[in-house]
Amino acid sequence: MIGGGANNNPYSFLQNHHHHQQQQLFHHALDGMDRGGGGFMEPPAASDLADAHCHALLYNLSLLRDKVQQLQPLVGLAMEHDGPGGPVAAVSSAGKVAVYWGQGGGEGTLADTCASGLYDFVNIAFVSAFGNGGGQPPVLNLANHCDPAAGTCAVFSSDIRSCQASDVKVLISLGGATATYSLTSAEEARGLADYLWDNFLGGTSASRPLGDAVLDGVDFDIEQGGGDHYDELARALSSRCNGACLLTAAPQCPYPDAHLGEAIETGLFSHVWVQFYNNPTAK
Numbered sequence: 001m002i003g004g005g006a007n008n009n010p011y012s013f014l015q016n017h018h019h020h021q022q023q024q025l026f027h028h029a030l031d032g033m034d035r036g037g038g039g040f041m042e043p044p045a046a047s048d049l050a051d052a053h054c055h056a057l058l059y060n061l062s063l064l065r066d067k068v069q070q071l072q073p074l075v076g077l078a079m080e081h082d083g084p085g086g087p088v089a090a091v092s093s094a095g096k097v098a099v100y101w102g103q104g105g106g107e108g109t110l111a112d113t114c115a116s117g118l119y120d121f122v123n124i125a126f127v128s129a130f131g132n133g134g135g136q137p138p139v140l141n142l143a144n145h146c147d148p149a150a151g152t153c154a155v156f157s158s159d160i161r162s163c164q165a166s167d168v169k170v171l172i173s174l175g176g177a178t179a180t181y182s183l184t185s186a187e188e189a190r191g192l193a194d195y196l197w198d199n200f201l202g203g204t205s206a207s208r209p210l211g212d213a214v215l216d217g218v219d220f221d222i223e224q225g226g227g228d229h230y231d232e233l234a235r236a237l238s239s240r241c242n243g244a245c246l247l248t249a250a251p252q253c254p255y256p257d258a259h260l261g262e263a264i265e266t267g268l269f270s271h272v273w274v275q276f277y278n279n280p281t282a283k
Contacts, residue, residue: 099123100123114163176221217270
């Protein structure tokens with residue numbers, strides 16, 4: 001088990017590695033700027049700070065990608081935990097990078113994101129409303145990119161296929177930071193699984209928000225409400241897909257995650273992206 005330790009937290013190894021790597025990349029970028037050459041850019045003027053931060057992030061991300069790809073033949077990061085049903089594991093291949101797309105004003109198009117060559121997974125974010133105990137119809141929210149109600153998000157179908165042709169996995173992400181969703185029963189979980197299958201995965205529907213492109217799976221970014229029934233949602237999706245769809249999750253750093261702990265313990269998730277960035281204990 002990686003990162004067992006006194007608190008039996010399998011994320012702790014990843015936490016320490018992330019913090020060390022972040023410091024290295026930050027100082028590397030500063031050194032590059034001091035040299036004038038070899039860095040990503042000249043020191044920015046005050047009016048260009050926003051663009052400078054964006055470029056710095058992309059530069060550091062490219063450095064991180066290079067580092068982990070060098071380690072790929074040697075390192076596989078895994079989390080293991082013995083649950084009630086036996087060993088449960090979520091394994092992340094070294095060198096794989098995921099990004100959330102759909103809520104940023106300056107993030108560019110979906111096709112451009114995939115064509116950057118920086119990412120192996122793109123999570124389209126978010127289906128931000130569902131359930132809530134009253135049969136809340138699932139709602140896709142892609143900020144200013146498009147209006148699902150007007151059918152204008154279907155334009156991204158060609159972008160999705162372009163991403164997939166470049167070997168980038170594209171998933172639909174559930175949840176986010178808004179308190180507009182929850183699952184209050186097994187029936188709601190199964191109903192949401194049916195909706196996701198018919199509207200984003202291999203099923204059929206007259207109202208597929210992203211057009212006829214078939215996404216590679218579903219990401220669980222559950223940050224609000226309780227943690228009940230997401231394990232049932234995962235099982236229902238896996239059954240619907242006959243195990244062929246990717247299921248991924250974005251738990252908080254404290255283990256087990258209050259919202260996704262039971263779901264992750266099903267062993268159905270192929271990748272877990274731990275949210276170190278908004279957890280003070282991970283700094």
